[in-house]
Amino acid sequence: MGHAEMFTGIVQSVGRVRAIEPREGDIRVSVDSGDLDLSDMRPGDSIALSGVCLTAIVVNATSFCADVSVETLSRTTLGRMTVGSRVNLEKPLRLADRIGGHLVSGHVDGLGELLAIQADARSQRWKLALPDELSRYVAAKGSICIDGVSLTVNEVAGSRFGVNLIPHTLGVTTFSERNVGDHMNVEVDLIARYVERLHASD
Helix, strand or coil: CCCCCCCCCCCEEEEEEEEEEECCCEEEEEECCCCCCCCCCCCCCCEEECCEEEEEEECCCCCEEEEHHHHHHHCCCHHCCCCCEEEEEEECCCCCCCCCCCCCCCCCCCEEEECCCEECCEEEEEEECCCHHHHCCCCCCEEEEEECCEEEEEECCCCCEEEEECHHHHCCHHHHHHCCCCEEEEECCCHHHHHHHHCCCC
């Protein structure tokens, strides 16, 4: 999880886990990339899998393999992957790309718990709970990345926050499969972390 690649939190495809191979505590995961063309990727390139930056070891046009460490398995939802699991995929940002979401590192800060899903016309309002130590980085109208998806925070109350999911987001991600009680990968806004760092050094 020590890459310098950046992502935008705009999911490019939903892939499917094809195989999971244990390797001395770590695993090697094989993923079909769905309709995401990987022909411009090479072994050693990064890819975000449900918000977790991984290094592709083997790549072809429609699938890749990556190693996932014990630490990543324990700190993210990747430890719960099974063969057939669907995952949000995003290739790293290139310098010429437009940023449609916000800058995302692919380093998960913690797991959020989905507390409620409420219909709002064709959209959905979600409420999630965060670990207490992350709540200070979440602000209304700020950005947050959940399972690799860049979202705008609607409201914050203590360690709980709400987001609004439009039909498009529900349709092009794994979010339509999530249920109350599920845990999701959360990366807080990098800018919030930098601001705290600057204040701490005053």
